[in-house]
Amino acid sequence: MPRRLPLLTFLLLLGCLVISTSHALAADNANPVLQAGAYPANITPPLGEAIVGNWQPIPATHIHDELHARCIVLDDGNTKLAIVVCDNVGIPREVHDAAKKLIEAETGIPADHVLISATHTHSATTARGPYYVIPNEEPTFYQTFLVRRIADGVRCAINQLEPAKIGWGSVEEPSEVFNRRWFVKDGALLANPFGGIDQVRMNPPKGSAALDRPAGPVDPEVSFIAIQSKEGRPIALLANYSLHYVGGVPNGDVSADYFGYFAKFIEQKLNAVDQSPAFVGVLSNGTSGDVNNINFSEKGGKSYARYEKMQEVADKIASKVAAAAAKIEYKEEVTLDAAMTDLTLQVRKPTPEILQHFAEVRARAKAGGKQQHARELIYADRADFLMQSPKTFDVPLQALRIGDLAITAIPFETFTETGLELKARTPFAKSFTIELANGSYGYLPTPEQRRLGGYETWLGTNTVEQDASVKIVAELLKLEDSLLSTK
Ligand SMILES: [Zn+2]
Incomplete structure (x- = not known):
């Protein structure tokens, strides 16, 4: 008797499997079920790799906190999307494209359904060559490693796909964003390296009597997408805030900056610590090319220990997002889609x-x-x-659809006013932009800001034609329209 039971059980189970598989297949088209999975792939470099983000590269001598490519995969039953946010200052297109090629080959997710971005931490090691990427140059050790880890992270997220529900919302945190470009009354502050004089100054002396007014706006919005299992266990949370980075890192340290602390704090605040599979908190960079968190008009101010300020900012944002995430509506059915195009810009x-x-x-x-x-x-x-350089760059632009929410992706350090314009003009109920996504081509000032001059507009810091931001906004709005009209 005991020996026959396993066979019977096996046959019964097989029957159940056949039935449930055919159920699942039937459900695929008629009644799609949302699934989600997330995975934080470790992308910490070896010591000795070059830390970039300041004027001169320096070798990494210590790991303060590990770097990650934080991966989220969503599947609506018909379409999969992958979103990957890497702790890096800016990743060239060649590296993104190589990762997407692997992902497509190994998982079947098409390259245009994969959004990969860099947080813009200034304390990670370079994913470029020694300077910029020279076409056809052999990839560096770290580029090859990064490509492999990003693709593995997406595969691991897919391995963990489970029925899920998703919601989104936003909160405001105006106290940590300040436009860093200022009109100043002292001509000595306005000299540029081309032998000329600018109209605005980046990072002017704090509290100086020469300060007149900021040259641009800020965006206080923290947008977020929260993903839970059907039972309500947090799977992942992706937030987006338009703040360059925080800093306060000693020379030679590798750190994910406040983006890493946000991931840790949001996990704690959602009571998602030590879960299996692990919860994945993610903070992507919004449009922060001209915005940091230095209050320039304030004289003096608090002095911080190393790593202290980034924790303060991350804690503030994570607290607000966690509270807001408890109040949003979660849906088990959403339409997912993505569209991508190349825009040719004059160099x-x-x-x-x-x-x-x-x-x-x-x-x-x-x-x-x-x-x-x-x-x-x-x-x-x-x-x-x-x-x-060539006469033109083909820059990748992308839009993702998650129900009535759109995410737009720009491969530049984008000025906040461009992000605000995209939010104002989106045909979706809500949208936000992830910068330094799918490539890294320097700063993207608006034509008006470029005329004012200042560091972000200097030739070499800015590498493309004056009207680039106008063309990019128009193209992204077209992509969003195409996503709305398909279903
Ligand atoms: Zn920067």
Whole structure:
């Protein structure tokens, strides 16, 4: 008797499996069920890799906290989307495309349904070559490692797909965003490395009497998407805030900055610690090319220990998001979709006058003469790079649809006013933008801001034509329209 039971049980189970599989197949088309899975793939570099984000790269000598590619996969029964947010300052398109190619080959998720971005932590190691990526150059060790880990992270998230529900919302946190570009009354603050004078100054001296007014707005909104199992166990939460980064990291330390602390704190505040599978908190960067959290008009202010301020900011945002996530409506059925296009932009080239200026700068440096601007040799190199670059860049633009929410993706450090414009003009009920997504092409000032000058607009910091942001907004709105009209 005992020996026959297993066979009987097996047959019964098989019968159940056949029935439930055919149920599931039938459900796929007629009555789609949302599934979700998430996985934080570790992308911490070896010590010795070059930390970038400041003027000169420095070798990593300590890991303060591990870096991750935080992956979320959603499946509505017909379509899968993958969203990956990497702790990195900015990842070139070649690396994103290589990761997407692996993901498509190994999981079947089409490349245009995968959004990969960088948080813009300034304390991660470079995913570029020694300077920018030179086409056809052999990938570096860290690029190859990053590609493999991103693709593995998406596969692991797929392995953990389970029936889920999803909701979204937003809260405001105005106290941590300040526009960092200022009109100032002191001409000495406005010199640029091209031998000219700007109209605005990035990061002016704090509390200075020369400060007039900020040159642009801020966006206090923290948007978020919360994902739970059918029973209400938190699976993942993706937030989005338009703040450059926080910093306060000693030289040589590797850290995910406040993006890493947000992931940790939101997990605690949602009571999702030590779950299996692990909960994944994610903070993506919004449109923060011209916004940091230094209150320039304030004199003095609190002094912080290392890593203290980033924890304060992360805690503040995670608290607000956790409270808001408890009040939103969760849906078990949503339509997922994605669209992607390449936009051809003219590459900005140095004028003959600028080349002449830098020839003089180099001659003066060679003769041991004094520099006129502290960054002039750096910008001489950047001008050379743009001279050697192709005439145009094809930049990837993407929009994701999650029900009546849209996520737009821009491969630049985007000015906040561009993000605000996309939010105002979206044809969806709600939208937000993830910057430094699917590529990394420098800053994206609006045409008006570019005319004002300042660091973010300098040739080499900004690499594309003056109207780029206008063209990008128009193209993204078209992509959103196409997503709304398909279903
Ligand atoms: Zn930056």
